[in-house]
Amino acid sequence: xxxxxxxxxxxxxxxxxxxxxxxxxxxxxxxxxxxxxxxxxxxxxxxxxxxxxxxxxxxxxxxxxxxxxxxxxxxxxxxxxxxxxxxxxxxxxxxxxxxxxxxxxxxxxxxxxxxxxxxxxxxxxxxxxxxxxxxxxxxxxxxxxxxxxxxxxxxxxxxxxxxxxxxxxxxxxxxxxxxxxxxxxxxxxxxxxxxxxxxxxxxxxxxxxxxxxxxxxxxxxxxxxxxxxxxxxxxxxxxxxxxxxxxxxxxxxxxxxxxxxxxxxxxxxxxxxxxxxxxxxxxxxxxxxxxxxxxxxxxxxxxxxx
Amino acid sequence: xxxxxxxxxxxxxxxxxxxxxxxxxxxxxxxxxxxxxxxxxxxxxxxxxxxxxxxxxxxxxxxxxxxxxxxxxxxxxxxxxxxxxxxxxxxxxxxxxxxxxxxxxxxxxxxxxxxxxxxxxxxxxxxxxxxxxxxxxxxxxxxxxxxxxxxxxxxxxxxxxxxxxxxxxxxxxxxxxxxxxxxxxxxxxxxxxxxxxxxxxxxxxxxxxxxxxxxxxxxxxxxxxxxxxxxxxxxxxxxxxxxxxxxxxxxxxxxxxxxxxxxxxxxxxxxxxxxxxxxxxxxxxxxxxxxxxxxxxxxxxxxxxx
Numbered sequence: 336x337x338x339x340x341x342x343x344x345x346x347x348x349x350x351x352x353x354x355x356x357x358x359x360x361x362x363x364x365x366x367x368x369x370x371x372x373x374x375x376x377x378x379x380x381x382x383x384x385x386x387x388x389x390x391x392x393x394x395x396x397x398x399x400x401x402x403x404x405x406x407x408x409x410x411x412x413x414x415x416x417x418x419x420x421x422x423x424x425x426x427x428x429x430x431x432x433x434x435x436x437x438x439x440x441x442x443x444x445x446x447x448x449x450x451x452x453x454x455x456x457x458x459x460x461x462x463x464x465x466x467x468x469x470x471x472x473x474x475x476x477x478x479x480x481x482x483x484x485x486x487x488x489x490x491x492x493x494x495x496x497x498x499x500x501x502x503x504x505x506x507x508x509x510x511x512x513x514x515x516x517x518x519x520x521x522x523x524x525x526x527x528x529x530x531x532x533x534x535x536x537x538x539x540x541x542x543x544x545x546x547x548x549x550x551x552x553x554x555x556x557x558x559x560x561x562x563x564x565x566x567x568x569x570x571x572x573x574x575x576x577x578x579x580x581x582x583x584x585x586x587x588x589x590x591x592x593x594x595x596x597x598x599x600x601x602x603x604x605x606x607x608x609x610x611x612x613x614x615x616x617x618x619x620x621x622x623x624x625x626x627x628x629x630x631x632x633x634x635x636x637x638x639x640x641x
Numbered sequence: 642x643x644x645x646x647x648x649x650x651x652x653x654x655x656x657x658x659x660x661x662x663x664x665x666x667x668x669x670x671x672x673x674x675x676x677x678x679x680x681x682x683x684x685x686x687x688x689x690x691x692x693x694x695x696x697x698x699x700x701x702x703x704x705x706x707x708x709x710x711x712x713x714x715x716x717x718x719x720x721x722x723x724x725x726x727x728x729x730x731x732x733x734x735x736x737x738x739x740x741x742x743x744x745x746x747x748x749x750x751x752x753x754x755x756x757x758x759x760x761x762x763x764x765x766x767x768x769x770x771x772x773x774x775x776x777x778x779x780x781x782x783x784x785x786x787x788x789x790x791x792x793x794x795x796x797x798x799x800x801x802x803x804x805x806x807x808x809x810x811x812x813x814x815x816x817x818x819x820x821x822x823x824x825x826x827x828x829x830x831x832x833x834x835x836x837x838x839x840x841x842x843x844x845x846x847x848x849x850x851x852x853x854x855x856x857x858x859x860x861x862x863x864x865x866x867x868x869x870x871x872x873x874x875x876x877x878x879x880x881x882x883x884x885x886x887x888x889x890x891x892x893x894x895x896x897x898x899x900x901x902x903x904x905x906x907x908x909x910x911x912x913x914x915x916x917x918x919x920x921x922x923x924x925x926x927x928x929x930x931x932x933x934x935x936x937x938x939x940x941x942x943x944x945x946x947x
Contacts, residue, residue: 522906589857592856596829632855
């Protein structure tokens with residue numbers, strides 16, 4: 336069995352860190368990630384730098400990434416993408432020659448309103464317009480559906496309300512929906528019930544899981560999802576991504592912890608865990624804080640334990 | 642379904658912390674733990690204070706705990722125990738009027754030699770002598786079998802070598818064997834294979850799992866074990882227990898993370914998670930370090946998320 340890991344540290348991670356990093360550092364970061372064996376790296380977001388200063392200059396990063404690929408400095412198999420919230424962002428993204436973008440929606444009205452400033456219905460109107468431009472320009476689109484298990488404002492989210500949103504996103508033409516436990520509340524029982532009910536409604540090849548480790552359950556939830564045959568998982572190196580005290584996104588699942596568990600289970604990821612640990616230590620210095628991931632903190636040589 | 646949690650923070654936790662706490666503080670700690678709904682609390686170890694200064698005065702703690710029970714200051718359902726490494730320790734333990742002890746062995750020769758200073762065979766000779774005294778004095782005995790999934794010196798440990806040790810411990814008369822992933826290397830696949838092979842060999846009612854979260858996999862491993870019907874788990878409040886850089890024991894599974902997942906899965910533990918979070922914050926101040934557990938770091942009210 337093979338699993339694909341989508342590295343969201345440079346976007347979902349950094350946008351939730353207090354310290355904005357300059358473009359040079361973020362580009363070094365993306366270059367390092369590109370040499371680990373990771374196949375998909377989200378490099379930034381086309382959002383207003385006024386609202387999200389951490390993502391300023393994402394257009395430059397996309398251009399650099401595409402140039403590195405064109406110059407064969409990065410393996411052809413590595414894909415880059417960026418988050419696009421609306422038509423304005425899409426127009427900016429198109430100027431870079433980007434090949435893949437991601438749209439971002441929520442499963443609960445309150446989170447949608449507070450996080451992306453519109454109702455769920457309005458967000459789908461936006462998606463439609465973005466998708467139209469994407470199709471016209473032959474750009475692949477990934478969908479994020481956040482707060483699928485719980486909302487910081489509304490509490491539990493009913494899965495029956497989430498399923499139609501997943502289906503609607505796929506109908507819009509995204510190639511994959513990444514289902515997010517944005518606030519890290521899910522447990523395996525909830526994941527099992529969620530995927531049990533989703534089975535048959537959508538093709539699981541088009542489903543990715545995006546767990547946060549806010550309460551330590553992310554890997555348990557990954558394991559539950561593996562049992563349902565889900566083969567794509569999002570994670571953030573070092574568990575990069577935010578103050579765990581903040582409402583909303585917090586406590587990303589760490590890529591190196593995810594890779595450790597997968598490889599330990601005999602599931603191939605193609606990712607070099609030692610490189611991840613080195614990058615984690617490097618970015619810790621840049622952010623001047625220690626990151627919450629587990630793997631790499633232990634003094635034991637990994638070769639003996641995997 | 643009901644699950645029992647054995648709180649090892651005051652023993653396995655504190656003995657692996659750099660900062661030894663005084664007896665007064667440890668007693669306050671045990672009293673606080675006794676009011677959370679936890680049913681079994683390990684209070685200390687009858688070891689030489691020269692080798693393990695963190696456990697000095699464990700006899701006094703046992704006496705205080707037994708007196709609190711006799712005075713009905715603690716619920717009858719709360720059980721206290723302490724680790725006993727040898728006959729010398731057992732003699733000291735007997736003086737306190739203790740009702741339950743634990744013995745501690747290893748699954749790998751190197752760990753046995755470096756950690757308890759004798760071969761596995763020699764450790765079983767010691768256990769026999771301790772068990773004899775225990776039976777004579779009608780004392781219940783729990784068994785720990787450490788490094789069952791991996792050894793810091795030998796790497797992977799073959800499960801076929803571990804099974805006979807579990808059986809041997811049970812034959813000696815322990816009421817339960819706690820199987821330890823002392824260095825936190827196991828993944829659910831290994832746990833599944835381990836328990837699959839153990840099924841039929843021993844009664845799973847007499848098996849507890851003791852996972853460490855060194856690489857973030859502890860809760861995934863608990864979930865795998867739940868699927869095999871294992872109903873007793875060891876954990877340490879706050880993830881108390883040691884520098885993660887040390888060889889050997891490191892990164893205990895945090896009790897509040899375990900309780901969060903279990904309760905979130907509809908499994909009753911009888912433990913009040915909010916009290917655990919308060920105790921965690923209290924002991925962090927005493928140790929002057931932040932503990933690695935996840936639950937309680939988030940700003941979200943738990944009532945909305947469980």
